[in-house]
Amino acid sequence: MATITLDTLKFVEKLKSAGIAEEHTKAEAEALVSAFSEAMDSQLATKADINRLERELKADINRVEREMLVVKWMVGLVLGGIVALVLR
Numbered sequence: 001m002a003t004i005t006l007d008t009l010k011f012v013e014k015l016k017s018a019g020i021a022e023e024h025t026k027a028e029a030e031a032l033v034s035a036f037s038e039a040m041d042s043q044l045a046t047k048a049d050i051n052r053l054e055r056e057l058k059a060d061i062n063r064v065e066r067e068m069l070v071v072k073w074m075v076g077l078v079l080g081g082i083v084a085l086v087l088r
Contacts, residue, residue: 006033
């Protein structure tokens with residue numbers, strides 16, 4: 001879980017010094033922390049996300065390598081057939 005830190009005490013004190021009621025400042029600080037938390041959880045990749053993507057990428061690379069091996073053999077056989085026909 002990704003987190004962001006916010007000095008809520010400093011935030012509340014700054015709002016109170018601006019003339020906002022303490023109850024309102026505390027509620028606003030809690031709402032802000034909650035909003036940051038939700039945003040960060042949906043926006044940042046976790047280590048588990050990166051590991052999952054790494055495994056998927058490696059699987060895709062292995063699949064492409066296997067397909068390329070088949071293509072190499074096919075091209076080799078076709079070229080061999082062409083050379084055999086030309087040398088005939």
